[in-house]
Amino acid sequence: MIEVKNFTKQYGDNTVVKDISFVAKDGAITGFIGHNGAGKSTTIKAITGVIKPTKGTILINGIDIAKDAKKAKMQFGYVSDSPDHFLRLTGLEYLNFMADIYDAPVEGRAAFIEDYAKRFGIYDSLGNTILSYSHGMRQKLMIMGALIHSPSVWILDEPLTGLDPQSAFELKQMMREHVEKGNSVFFSTHVLEVAEKLCDEICIIKHGELLYHGTLDDLKATHKSQASLENIFLELTETKDSEVTV
Numbered sequence: 020m021i022e023v024k025n026f027t028k029q030y031g032d033n034t035v036v037k038d039i040s041f042v043a044k045d046g047a048i049t050g051f052i053g054h055n056g057a058g059k060s061t062t063i064k065a066i067t068g069v070i071k072p073t074k075g076t077i078l079i080n081g082i083d084i085a086k087d088a089k090k091a092k093m094q095f096g097y098v099s100d101s102p103d104h105f106l107r108l109t110g111l112e113y114l115n116f117m118a119d120i121y122d123a124p125v126e127g128r129a130a131f132i133e134d135y136a137k138r139f140g141i142y143d144s145l146g147n148t149i150l151s152y153s154h155g156m157r158q159k160l161m162i163m164g165a166l167i168h169s170p171s172v173w174i175l176d177e178p179l180t181g182l183d184p185q186s187a188f189e190l191k192q193m194m195r196e197h198v199e200k201g202n203s204v205f206f207s208t209h210v211l212e213v214a215e216k217l218c219d220e221i222c223i224i225k226h227g228e229l230l231y232h233g234t235l236d237d238l239k240a241t242h243k244s245q246a247s248l249e250n251i252f253l254e255l256t257e258t259k260d261s262e263v264t265v
């Protein structure tokens with residue numbers, strides 16, 4: 020479970036996330052949606068301890084990341100919005116490196132790597148350097164590296180970007196299987212059809228403010244019953260001419 024309490028982030032005079040609070044529950048896939056620059060990655064970076072909040076508290080499975088960063092970080096697997104890391108390592112070296120960092124038991128590694136790499140179709144490439152991988156292959160490897168220590172909380176920033184249809188299907192299945200075991204998945208996406216089909220709960224952010232957090236059914240109940248998430252999102256986040264500053 021992720022608890023975000025009154026999170027605010029300022030860069031200089033610019034407040035890019037403004038006093039947002041929500042809970043990404045256990046047993047649920049929570050989707051985080053918003054326009055470019057709305058504050059999704061900033062929030063995810065604060066949740067994962069990559070940046071410090073200007074104000075607010077973030078708890079992962081009840082552990083305050085500001086107070087016990089190491090213990091909090093052991094709770095989750097994080098896939099950032101860029102998969103271009105450790106390019107000179109082979110895929111297998113990278114996975115073992117990540118497993119070592121997180122103290123993942125050696126016994127389970129081979130089975131995890133074989134299972135996930137085969138599902139993602141990169142098993143035969145694990146001996147090659149990451150430099151030689153395509154964007155989608157790198158993305159799949161980063162997902163595997165984030166999950167190799169079996170974290171209960173998955174935090175994924177635009178995880179489906181660059182994945183082919185089969186791999187995207189596999190990842191969505193993995194996300195569903197993970198929450199069905201009582202764990203939590205929190206991910207950002209621009210693909211509203213995916214959010215609509217996959218998510219149990221939705222957070223909508225606009226200009227750093229949380230416009231909505233709750234189930235899709237509750238969101239739809241407050242709008243026209245036929246409305247898709249895309250329609251509701253566009254309606255909620257509509258930028259009026261008077262709001263545009265140049």
Ligand SMILES: Nc1ncnc2c1ncn2[C@@H]1O[C@H](COP(=O)(O)OP(=O)(O)OP(=O)(O)O)[C@@H](O)[C@H]1O
Pocket residue numbers: 030035053054055056057058059060061062
């Ligand atoms: N290090 C930084 N210094 C100053 N401003 C920043 C910094 N990082 C992000 N911002 C600003 O914060 C705002 C939110 O950015 P963020 O990356 O969180 O958006 P996002 O919702 O993830 O967008 P996208 O969908 O394009 O990835 C943007 O206006 C961005 O310019």
